[in-house]
Amino acid sequence: MCRPLGKGHLQAVVIGFILIRQAVDLRYVRELAKERPCRLIHACIAGIAGAADNTGWCAIDPVTFESRSAPNIHVIGDACLAGAMPKSAFSANAQAKACASAVAALIAGRSPDAPKLINTCYSLAAPGYGISVAGVYQPKNGLLADVEGAGGVSPADASRDFRAREADYAQSWFATVTAEVFG
Numbered sequence: 001m002c003r004p005l006g007k008g009h010l011q012a013v014v015i016g017f018i019l020i021r022q023a024v025d026l027r028y029v030r031e032l033a034k035e036r037p038c039r040l041i042h043a044c045i046a047g048i049a050g051a052a053d054n055t056g057w058c059a060i061d062p063v064t065f066e067s068r069s070a071p072n073i074h075v076i077g078d079a080c081l082a083g084a085m086p087k088s089a090f091s092a093n094a095q096a097k098a099c100a101s102a103v104a105a106l107i108a109g110r111s112p113d114a115p116k117l118i119n120t121c122y123s124l125a126a127p128g129y130g131i132s133v134a135g136v137y138q139p140k141n142g143l144l145a146d147v148e149g150a151g152g153v154s155p156a157d158a159s160r161d162f163r164a165r166e167a168d169y170a171q172s173w174f175a176t177v178t179a180e181v182f183g
């Protein structure tokens, strides 16, 4: 269900982006709250605590990433229960973009589109020798579910050239994600 957003959402997104960037911890958010007239930030910190269930993870709506237990708080990355989508930096980055897009749609009074999210994890087994596993996920039955037939692991009998390309993709992904996250 989508509903109009209030100021609380904007503050939650501010916190979300701060956490996404990983440049600072919540102490910085508390400093921000002193400088800016936004007591909502304090409410959001409390809300983040209230977003975890008894497993310690945060149940979310798979389209908007809004917490199921703390309204107006959107949770991404390792903290959220994302169904089949693994906890990875790749996933967190993809979720950040989908979440930001959903919140922007909500602010504009539109229904957010259901996302299709990709995760790829690379491992460099040796210099110039990469392997990978990939998956595609979409909302289904209140969770993020595998898109059947998409993704998979790099073939066990891949050629040396293929492994070298996988290693290049790994380096290239790392360069991209660190530039996106840290600037």
Ligand SMILES: Cc1cc2nc3c(=O)[nH]c(=O)nc-3n(C[C@H](O)[C@H](O)[C@H](O)COP(=O)(O)OP(=O)(O)OC[C@H]3O[C@@H](n4cnc5c(N)ncnc54)[C@H](O)[C@@H]3O)c2cc1C
Pocket: 019, 020, 022, 025, 026, 027, 076, 077, 078, 079, 087, 088, 089, 090, 091, 092, 120, 121, 122
């Ligand atoms: C050894 C290892 C290898 C990995 N390799 C890969 C890989 O190759 N590819 C990949 O995609 N992913 C990989 N991952 C997973 C990836 O690191 C995580 O999925 C990703 O960092 C999750 O990002 P996040 O922002 O959700 O959480 P985190 O990176 O855990 O960030 C959460 C931040 O919140 C801070 N924090 C927590 N509690 C508080 C609090 N109360 N107050 C203030 N700050 C707080 C933490 O200090 C931390 O900085 C790897 C993980 C490990 C451990």
